[in-house]
Amino acid sequence: MKVLVVGANGQVGKHLVKFIQETDGMEAKAMIRKEEQASYFKKLGAETVLVDLEDDTNTIAEAYHGVDAVVFTAGSGPNTGPDKTVLIDLDAAVKTIEAAKLKGVDRYVMISSFDTTREAIQGAPSSFAPYVVAKHYADDWLRRTDLDYTIIHPGMLTNDEGSGQVEAAETVERGEIPREDVAHVILATLENEATIGKEFQVVGGSKMVKEAIKSL
Amino acid sequence: MKVLVVGANGQVGKHLVKFIQETDGMEAKAMIRKEEQASYFKKLGAETVLVDLEDDTNTIAEAYHGVDAVVFTAGSGPNTGPDKTVLIDLDAAVKTIEAAKLKGVDRYVMISSFDTTREAIQGAPSSFAPYVVAKHYADDWLRRTDLDYTIIHPGMLTNDEGSGQVEAAETVERGEIPREDVAHVILATLENEATIGKEFQVVGGSKMVKEAIKSL
Numbered sequence: 001m002k003v004l005v006v007g008a009n010g011q012v013g014k015h016l017v018k019f020i021q022e023t024d025g026m027e028a029k030a031m032i033r034k035e036e037q038a039s040y041f042k043k044l045g046a047e048t049v050l051v052d053l054e055d056d057t058n059t060i061a062e063a064y065h066g067v068d069a070v071v072f073t074a075g076s077g078p079n080t081g082p083d084k085t086v087l088i089d090l091d092a093a094v095k096t097i098e099a100a101k102l103k104g105v106d107r108y109v110m111i112s113s114f115d116t117t118r119e120a121i122q123g124a125p126s127s128f129a130p131y132v133v134a135k136h137y138a139d140d141w142l143r144r145t146d147l148d149y150t151i152i153h154p155g156m157l158t159n160d161e162g163s164g165q166v167e168a169a170e171t172v173e174r175g176e177i178p179r180e181d182v183a184h185v186i187l188a189t190l191e192n193e194a195t196i197g198k199e200f201q202v203v204g205g206s207k208m209v210k211e212a213i214k215s216l
Numbered sequence: 217m218k219v220l221v222v223g224a225n226g227q228v229g230k231h232l233v234k235f236i237q238e239t240d241g242m243e244a245k246a247m248i249r250k251e252e253q254a255s256y257f258k259k260l261g262a263e264t265v266l267v268d269l270e271d272d273t274n275t276i277a278e279a280y281h282g283v284d285a286v287v288f289t290a291g292s293g294p295n296t297g298p299d300k301t302v303l304i305d306l307d308a309a310v311k312t313i314e315a316a317k318l319k320g321v322d323r324y325v326m327i328s329s330f331d332t333t334r335e336a337i338q339g340a341p342s343s344f345a346p347y348v349v350a351k352h353y354a355d356d357w358l359r360r361t362d363l364d365y366t367i368i369h370p371g372m373l374t375n376d377e378g379s380g381q382v383e384a385a386e387t388v389e390r391g392e393i394p395r396e397d398v399a400h401v402i403l404a405t406l407e408n409e410a411t412i413g414k415e416f417q418v419v420g421g422s423k424m425v426k427e428a429i430k431s432l
Contacts, residue, residue, distance in 0.1 A: 056334070057334070082298040082299040082301070082302060082346070083298040083342070083345075083346045085298070085302065086298055086346035086349045086350060087345060087346060087349065090349065091337065091349045118273070119272075121307065126299070127299075129299075129302075130298070130302035133302045133303065133306065133307045134302065136307075137353055
């Protein structure tokens with residue numbers, strides 16, 4: 001299985017490409033924005049492809065050649081300006097979904113925000129609300145496709161070392177999760193077809209990642 | 217016909233409420249954000265209702281009591297921050313659409329931007345692109361409802377006095393249009409059921425507004 005990692009140069013993306021490369025039968029294609037980001041991935045033996053997510057759907061779709069699955073882990077993040085929130089977290093996400101439909105790449109794993117419900121929008125502090133809105137509509141767009149999607153809603157991301165242990169369910173108590181463990185969760189999701197059509201929240205916990213994903 | 221004007225205190229909204237009040241068989245309910253905005257509408261004999269568009273759908277829906285049609289002419293505009301673009305032009309628009317469904321108010325007229333296609337997003341200058349994205353997804357949301365909608369795509373708005381003459385079609389050459397004429401176009405749209413399920417671009421031109429709307 002060749003996995004296109006959109007946002008490979010992010011911290012979750014870097015862990016994920018490494019884990020995919022270490023997994024038998026899987027290989028990563030790292031979608032990056034700048035040539036100088038390529039060396040990390042080349043050292044891992046991963047293919048890279050240069051794409052500006054502000055390009056149009058057809059241009060983005062060229063990166064899907066030979067790909068079996070897409071993981072969207074790009075993100076302006078809540079700390080960039082809300083202009084990029086609209087253009088990346090919402091519109092670029094939708095373009096990568098449309099590109100998947102265009103190229104017949106059915107498997108699509110979206111890394112969303114912990115809670116993207118309408119209630120979460122209303123409850124969000126005003127600085128964070130535009131980000132939640134963007135993720136809300138991107139998730140909604142994906143749900144309305146026929147793609148084999150999974151939507152992962154991780155808790156607050158940390159740079160702590162991964163423990164390999166999480167709690168995952170449709171809803172869990174809000175909590176933290178190391179970015180390394182999010183990458184483990186994505187890998188386990190790709191390896192488990194029972195996750196297709198599902199979405200789940202995930203935070204640090206006491207179950208091994210594969211078990212937690214299996215029990216969804 | 218009682219028409220709820222969302223964004224009544226905007227320049228198009230103020231013209232529109234006036235024209236509605238001057239029309240036999242029609243009355244306006246002006247949705248405004250602050251009590252001090254009410255006096256203009258009270259002088260016209262129009263009802264007012266105080267709503268913060270960042271509230272939730274149920275709260276917004278309370279303003280729909282006794283209403284036969286909704287016009288969305290609220291807008292952060294391209295000149296406010298992109299955070300408000302996300303929260304008002306996209307999310308508040310969607311909430312007013314959902315409120316219409318909730319309250320069984322079928323007639324919904326959306327004042328969009330001149331071109332909200334995917335191509336327009338790609339072609340927009342970066343400062344304007346978030347606004348186009350927001351309007352794109354709001355329009356898309358409305359099209360996917362069962363509401364009796366019309367989407368109006370006006371050209372560049374000016375404060376010139378209205379001429380009462382426009383050009384309207386599915387696509388027209390980019391051009392200017394006075395806000396007063398946009399209000400005339402909205403009124404003619406509300407008065408003409410043949411506009412249901414349609415969307416059109418409109419700029420200054422040489423046809424009387426009612427004729428231009430009839431010829432769509």
